[in-house]
Amino acid sequence: MKPAYEHVEFGENCSVRVYHRRLPRIPFEWHHHPEYELTLTLNSHGKRYIGDSITDYVDRDLVLVPPNLPHTWSSNRSIDAASPQVAIVIWFGGDWARRLADVCPEYAPLRNLLRRAASGLAFGPEAGAAMHMQIDDLLSGEPRKRLAAVLNVLCILGGASGEPLASPAAFSDRGEGPSGHxxxxxxxxxxxxxxxxxxxxxxxxxxxxxxxxxxxxxxxxxxxxxxxxxxxxxxxxxxxxxxxxxxxxxxxxxxxxxxxxxxxxxxxxxxxxxxxxxxxxxxxxxxxxxxxxxxxxPLIDERSPSLQRKPGRVMPAV
The missing domain is CATH 1.10.10.60 (Homeodomain-like)
Known part of the structure; x- marks a missing residue:
């Protein structure tokens, strides 16, 4: 199955994009984009697909996906059926993060994190809890406060243990849309x-x-x-x-x-x-x-139009 290409919109005033996704069930939406993506999933159980890695996930699942590696989550149930399933998604470019690490020793962990994330990284529940503690600042209406929170989270993850996800074979089609160009x-x-x-x-x-x-x-x-x-x-x-x-x-x-x-x-x-x-x-x-x-x-709870679900459009099931 060819992954859909998602165009992530940052807006004129932001170097990171934070998306607060809330819905009854997380659907299977196989896609990729040229940005890094850090996703914290809450109140949800299901399957996680990162390249050729297919794994069960639970509450506070935290994963860093590298650029252009196809991925999706697909939930099968909520932990609390009365509340929505939630994904806190952070998109950012690797170029500025690496430059920041080069000029600011305080952000040296960023370089190590991006190097380790080449195949995707799944972090433990402690890392998920650490990001969850930053949630108020991550969802702030102030871009500068969101950026500071994102940098804090990324630096914490730079020293956290993580499990590599995709195998090298998963990278053969990276960066390709439906036709490859x-x-x-x-x-x-x-x-x-x-x-x-x-x-x-x-x-x-x-x-x-x-x-x-x-x-x-x-x-x-x-x-x-x-x-x-x-x-x-x-x-x-x-x-x-x-x-x-x-x-x-x-x-x-x-x-x-x-x-x-x-x-x-x-x-x-x-x-x-x-x-x-x-x-x-x-x-x-x-x-x-x-x-x-x-x-x-773009608003915190507003998705880029490229992957908005349209009436009559059915995503493939698994």
């Missing part, structure tokens, strides 16, 4: 959009960047991003507009133009459709302190 093509398109979102963007230019047809690009976006090309571009533009509205006093027409909307009326319609507010109302409420955190950064 789609994530690379999608990333080229995303880079172009991020650089040129304020300009008129033609579908033909995006297709040329990915070397695919318009039909294929549309299919790749629906598969990997969970939304259309046009909607993704709109979200990028509206996210930029939100930051300008919150942190500058430039006129709405200038915000629209600098965010890729030369027509103010169209900008107002698109903004209200996505934020349920007009740009002016957004600016006023943000200035009044009612909407701290309503900028482009």
């Amino acid at each position: 789609e994530p690379e093509r999608i990333n080229r398109v995303l880079s172009m959009i991020d650089l040129r979102f304020a300009e008129p963007l033609r579908l033909s230019e995006l297709c040329a960047a990915a070397n695919v047809s318009e039909r294929s690009l549309a299919r790749y976006f629906e598969q990997h991003m969970g939304e259309s090309v046009g909607r993704y571009i709109s979200r990028v533009r509206i996210g930029h507009a939100c930051r300008m509205l919150a942190h500058t006093s430039v006129p709405i027409a200038v915000v629209a133009a600098r965010s890729g909307f030369p027509n103010v009326a169209h900008f107002n319609r698109q903004f209200k459709a996505l934020k349920a507010l007009t740009p002016m109302a957004y600016r006023k409420q943000f200035a009044a302190g009612d909407m701290a955190g309503m900028d482009a950064d």
Whole structure:
């Protein structure tokens, strides 16, 4: 079975992404992504699949998954049936973590942790309990507080014992999406959009960047991003507009133009459709302190669209 490619969105102001997942049952969703993932699973029993490792897991299961290694959890029961099953998921990039370890001796354990995590690591219940003690800061609304908590957890794990999970054979298909090249093509398109979102963007230019047809690009976006090309571009533009509205006093027409909307009326319609507010109302409420955190950064309990479950979409069972 080919793993789905998950595009993890960090937002403009974050170097780590924390996701507070709560649901009646954790489904089988075989996927991969280019970030490290640290997952603490609570109130749940079931099977854990990391590469070619298939293992039973219990409460406070704590696992570090390396980039592009396919993985999923699949629960069979809750410990407390009256409460949701919970996963605290942390995504982060290895490059900045290694650089931090190089320049700050206090964070030297990060280097050792990432080296040991090459095949995935399952930690003991003591490590799971240590991360659980940090849960308030990990789920804080302040990005800096979340980052500090993540660094504390990672440094603790740097000195904790962990069981390697996947065998070398599991790495033969790492980094591949459904065709083996789609994530690379999608990333080229995303880079172009991020650089040129304020300009008129033609579908033909995006297709040329990915070397695919318009039909294929549309299919790749629906598969990997969970939304259309046009909607993704709109979200990028509206996210930029939100930051300008919150942190500058430039006129709405200038915000629209600098965010890729030369027509103010169209900008107002698109903004209200996505934020349920007009740009002016957004600016006023943000200035009044009612909407701290309503900028482009993803919410703690909001999943990236690429793996959102859609009506009628059934994930494979095991």
